[in-house]
Amino acid sequence: MLLLEDTFSALEQIKAGSIDMIFADPPYFLSNDGITCQAGKMVSVNKGSWDKIASLEEKHAFNRRWIRLCRQALSLNGTIWISGTLHNIYSIGMALEQEGFQIINNITWQKTNPPPNLACRCFTHSTETILWAQKNEKKAKHCFHYQLMKEQNEGKQMRDVWVGSLTPKGEKTEGRHPTQKPLYLLRRIIEASTDEGDIVLDPFCGSSTTGVAAKQLGRRYIGIDKEREYIELSVRRLKLEEEHERV
Structure with a gap:
């Protein structure tokens, strides 16, 4: 299910305790009129008005507001994953604890092909952080498919540093989103912390990589975005996935 709506108003309508897992890729608030490199070209870092804050x-x-609403939507044993960079992840971490969450893991996603640092005044930004958290309640018992993750890591315990490439062109055939995550990343997150049939929510769904991964893994999906352009992109991607399933 896709909702073309403001994240806050949509979350307020979600039945309390009905969601098994949330993946959130909120605005990073890095649109500061700077420059970056994309496909070998110098481009603006500005993503849109949704990526600016005063x-x-x-x-x-x-x-704090959207995390509070996500906590309300989550089941007792549900978990939330939130991705971010230095621009917002420290606020996210504090907000999680302030709103009654306990952080389970701090995942470092190391990108094998990050864009170069054009300014040459600091180290190249090549990682993002993904925080995994559960409700800070004694009775909460989060789902973690430890053995499956170990099997996917050649029989060794999977660590909290995940290495992989940025989103390939093949996953952007239906259109582009400026912060689109690669499919392998969302598949791992969903496989690690949900069971088949569980409900996965993405409150800033963008191009719905979360939804495509959920569909591939037999989970149910709710995606929210206030931008019609991205909901339409999500529709195209999910329809394409349905066509692949029929083949």
Whole structure:
């Protein structure tokens, strides 16, 4: 199910305790009129008005609000995964604890092909952080398919540093989203922390990589985005996945 709606109003309508897992890729708030490199070309880092914020206080209030609503939607044993960069992840981490979550893991996603640093005034940004958290309640028992993750890691315990490429062109045939995550990343997250038939929610769904992965793995999906362009992109991607399933 896809909802073309403001994240806050949509989350308020989700039945309390009905969601098994949430993956959130919220605005990073890095649109500061700077430059970056994309496909060998110098381009603006600005993503859109949704990626701008007036102050640190406003950013943290934004994060606390949507995280609070996500906690309400999650089941007792449900978990939330949130991706981010240095621009927002520290606010996210504090907001999680302030809103009654306990962080399970701090995943470092190391990109094998990050864009080069054009300014040459700092180290190349080549990682993102993904926080995995559960409700900070004694009775909460989160789902973790430890053995499956071990099998996927050649029989060794899977560590909290995941190495892989950025989203390949083959996953952008239906259109582009500026912060689209690769499919392998969402498949691992969903496989690790849900069972077949579980409900997965993405409150900032963008191009719905979460939805494609959920569909491939037999999970149910709810995606929310306030931008019609991205909901339409999500529809195209999910329809394409359905066509692949029929073949």
